[in-house]
Amino acid sequence: MAYQHTIRHHVYNFQDLKTVLAKASPFRSGDALAELAAHTYEERVAAQMTLANISLNVFLREAIIPYERDEVTRLIIDSHDASAFSVIQHFTVGEFRNWLLSDTTNAAMLHAVSPGITPEMAAAVSKLMRNQDLIAVAQKCEVVTQFRNTLGLKGRFSTRLQPNHPTDDPRGIAASMLDGLLYGSGDAVIGINPATDSPSAVTKLLHMMDALRQQFDIPTQSCVLCHVTLALEVMQRQAPVDLVFQSIGGTEKTNQSFGISLSLLHEAYEAALSLQRGTVGNNVMYFETGQGSSLSAQAHEGVDQQTCEARAYAVARKFKPLLVNSVVGFIGPEYLYDGKQITRAALEDHFCAKLLGLPMGVDVCYTNHAEADQDDMDNLVTLLGVAGCNFIMGVPGADDIMLNYQSTSFHDALYVRQVLGLRPAPEFEAWLMQQGLMDAYGKMLPPQASHRLLKEMKV
Template sequence: MNLATTIRGERFTFAGLVEVLAKANEEKSGDQLAGVAARTERERVAAKIVLSELTLGEIVDNPVIDPDHDEVSRLILDQLDAAAFRPLRGLTVGAFREWILDDATTGEQLAAVRQGITPEIAAAVAKLMSNKDLVVAAAKIRVVTRCRNTMGVRGVLGIRVQPNHPSDDLGGILLSAADGLTYGCGDAVIGVNPATESVDVVENILRGLDRLIDAFAIPTQACCLAHITTQLACLERGAPVDLLFQSVAGTESANRSFGVDLTLLREGRERVLESHDRRDVVWVGRQAMYFETGQGSALSAAAHHGVDQLTLEARAHGVARAFDPFLVNSVVGFIGPEYLFDERQIIRAGLEDHFVGKLLGLPMGVDVCYTNHAAADQNSADNLQLLLAAAGCNFFMGVPCSDDVMLNYQSTSYHDAVAVRSLLSLRPAPEFEAWLTARGFGAARAVEWAEARDRVLRQLETVLRG
């Protein structure tokens, strides 16, 4: 590999692919914290030039983490489809970028080669793209998934209702969920982050959400975002698990810090699919996993191996891809300013994560969020949400008033979902939209909508008593 270039008489030489990838990355406080970032803008440009001239074959032939010591690296190599990769091997990263952005290149063509694209290739090409490029490229790609409804169809924007409660009070959770449903949210999933990692608490939430879905015959899926082992313990007790959740990262050691490995994820998926076969539920598809990722997670676990945030995020997507998920969500600003310092870095990371995931064939959503000590605000969240909606993001979060009272961070609201759908002529999932119309929440006038909402809230009392 040629890892050197000269800019206006100044010679830049890089020690290896890991360094080139890191220094070609856009500015991130996490990369600076890890000591892998470019020291100057000129060095960043030099790294981009070197990266643009590397071939995709050279990237595959030089794993960023030794496969002998990392099961994620082994998974990535095992996933690579040799036939799909063969016509790509000789392309430079720069030429690959040009092909992706070419107006003549369709989403179908990108889908046809996705199994020949490794996470490191996806991360590399993203580093050569502007924010606009990331939007234009991602907008070509649709990834359709099916569980109890259908997500990802062009023209559809899904919303996860996130009715978290600081004390896991089931009444509060269900009331918040019903409120979100009346705004047309909840087609992606009704997903609760429990405040307590307890089998009893998680089982109670899962059973409560299932009663809500059953009572109103809602074509959506429920999830309680506890640790995978807690959810599987609930499954052993007979609790209904629609989607099995887990946070994943891009290295074996980072996943180990989450208390998971690839074997556990495989076993969990098999057990949930087996439980689906036993339930009296109309399933429209066999996708049953929900993963969350986010730039900086491996660094926060001291498990980054000197690799930059974006490349590790792409590797986390490689883990998710192996399990045919229904939803994947980048929680882009959640970890804090140590990893993404301000709105500029959060916006950039959100667009990168979405594009890279879509290029790899994942049904990408983004939690457009920030912590209260980051240099960001609701205006910057609006900016990123609109950019991602234009890029064809599969789903966003719906949080009451954008303020998660349990996780103590800022996200996007039910009202934001209504506004974005209206502005860009986007619709809920088709089965869910039909349900909304039948319930009186379709194209209803304000008075009719209020009457329908009151009916739902009155019926909720019956669910709570159950």
């Protein structure tokens, strides 16, 4: 269906819904590269005004990627909850924004409506929102998940301890893990990106982290971020897999480029569940996403990168993950050029995922060829702390020496907790206090050389 909007006698025509969505998107380099972006400032606002008047019902009738051709579209349509949708079905996108922001719409209502919201509806409304709107609505949502601890509670702010090493050297990894734990990091997960994607290398790292966790009775979970097929393989060989990781995208073709399908994810989900390793809950999946991955795989199907990203959240929510995060600034400047674009994208990703009911974290990050620096990351991590982001990364000194990019440091997480009065996951917080690493007021204590972790941990 075609859409149009007139501004001062200029008639803007948009040939279909996906064109309106793309042209309404705040500017970013990836949409320009894909030749999908609005050509003028006025055209962008014309598209936003058009979008504001489109009824949410239209999103159920007009698939932006055909149902027959794409299993993500089929998942979105087939799993749509019509009764949850009934509360908002008479809204236009513009009215939906007003409803989301209004004082009377609270966390419980957002939670109830969530299964009735499709990724395209979330993406659409985000395109009409300013950064403060994205923060304000996300901040109302609470998405709680559990495995060996409880993540996402209001007032809590967690970290993935990311102790990567360019050659997977066990002592190098252990040194970074110890550094992180002593700085209070690792309640979301201790997660390693392996340099070598082989069954034996992955199994070795899994055993190493599991032994550490058991030795010190740390209420957290571990993960080696290998491909899902490899996780399946090592699970069959009884390796201690807490969480199954996978990068996912918002189109069937993107997922093909990652070597996955919904059925493969389902197989891995069932396998991880059957291990029953969780103690307080059984959310067993960990997904990473990021704007631009579909275009990068030439699999965007003419859909803008933010809408593609939101569609990935439909894939994620099918498998009740413990953790999801966008690796927002990793993709590079041809998709997100500078600190402004990275910031906007991160707030969109966090908002859309929370609205769709996901336990969203963000890898607040950039590469050296992006027009960004530590100041941009400081701004973004503060905004995400205010928005109620579930977790960020913890990398020694913000410098990942294996993936060669800059993420957030253990210090950054302490800063956010300090300035916003946020605390780690309750079980992990109790452990930090037991270890004498945190006082009763939540202040980190400097460990002595005689500290148990320093004396007993094998490095």
